[in-house]
Amino acid sequence: xxxxxxxxxxxxxxxxxxxxxxxxxxxxxxxxxxxxxxxxxxxxxxxxxxxxxxxxxxxxxxxxxxxxxxxxxxxxxxxxxxxxxxxxxxxxxxxxxxxxxxxxxxxxxxxxxxxxxxxxxxxxxxxxxxxxxxxxxxxxxxxxxxxxxxxxxxxxxxxxxxxxxxxxxxxxxxx
Numbered sequence: 001x002x003x004x005x006x007x008x009x010x011x012x013x014x015x016x017x018x019x020x021x022x023x024x025x026x027x028x029x030x031x032x033x034x035x036x037x038x039x040x041x042x043x044x045x046x047x048x049x050x051x052x053x054x055x056x057x058x059x060x061x062x063x064x065x066x067x068x069x070x071x072x073x074x075x076x077x078x079x080x081x082x083x084x085x086x087x088x089x090x091x092x093x094x095x096x097x098x099x100x101x102x103x104x105x106x107x108x109x110x111x112x113x114x115x116x117x118x119x120x121x122x123x124x125x126x127x128x129x130x131x132x133x134x135x136x137x138x139x140x141x142x143x144x145x146x147x148x149x150x151x152x153x154x155x156x157x158x159x160x161x162x163x164x165x166x167x168x169x170x171x172x173x174x175x
Contacts, residue, residue, distance in 0.1 A: 034154040036146075039133050041098050041126035046113045048122035056133065057148035058094040062175040064167070066097040067134060067144040070107060070115045074161050078143040079119040081164060086123065088168050090175055095123045100134055100142070103127040149174045 038055050045051035057063035066082060068075035079097065086095060101107045116125050128134065137146050141159040147170050149155050156170045 035152050036136055036148050036154050037132075038152070039128060039136070041096075041128045041133070042103075043124055043126040044109055044112055044116070046116045046121065046125050049116075049125045054096065054124055054126060056096050056098070057152055058096070059152075060150055062093045062150055062171060063148040064089065064093060064095045064171060065133065065137070065146040065148060066095065067100060067137065067139050067142060067146070068097055069100050069142045070112065071101075072142040075143045076119045078145075078161060079116075079121050081161075083120040083122055085164055085168065088164075089171050093171055093175055097121060097123065097125045098133055099125075099127045100131065100139070101127065103129070147171055147174060 036057055038057070038059075040053050040055050043049050043052050043054050056065060064082075066078065068079065082095060082097075089095065099107075099112065101112070103109060103112055112125070112127070133139075137144065137154065137157060139159065143161065144157070144159045145162060145167065146157040147155050147167075155174050158166075
């Protein structure tokens with residue numbers, strides 16, 4: 001191989017690698033550059049939650065957002081796992097679960113409350129009638145977790161089940 005061809009190949013690889021790095025860092029999962037605009041969700045009177053509203057992310061604290069659907073089997077597993085992790089996440093971390101289900105249309109508040117109790121939820125739970133969180137986070141599947149730092153930057157997100165140790169590690173790095 002000629003030296004010129006070799007150098008061109010190395011240069012092309014460097015450009016591709018730089019583009020991949022930029023893509024990762026610009027989506028919030030690597031550098032936390034995506035800011036989550038505050039969204040007010042309607043909260044439910046359920047274990048660990050009270051009826052009213054809650055603005056997420058929670059100002060001044062790391063917020064773990066759990067996006068779920070009551071018809072999602074893995075979401076049940078995730079909710080139970082999150083309950084077991086609450087003590088490991090730390091007292092300065094706010095855990096908030098938000099459903100994408102149409103509460104008041106296809107799902108009643110009582111249905112959601114029963115699901116929450118049955119699956120060991122015991123923290124703030126609500127719904128986002130406008131789908132603002134799902135849209136901002138780019139949710140592609142459920143369950144979906146996002147960690148938002150105290151300044152409102154999405155520092156990590158994941159669709160599907162995630163290991164407990166991974167979530168705790170991410171939260172520890174940003175709290």
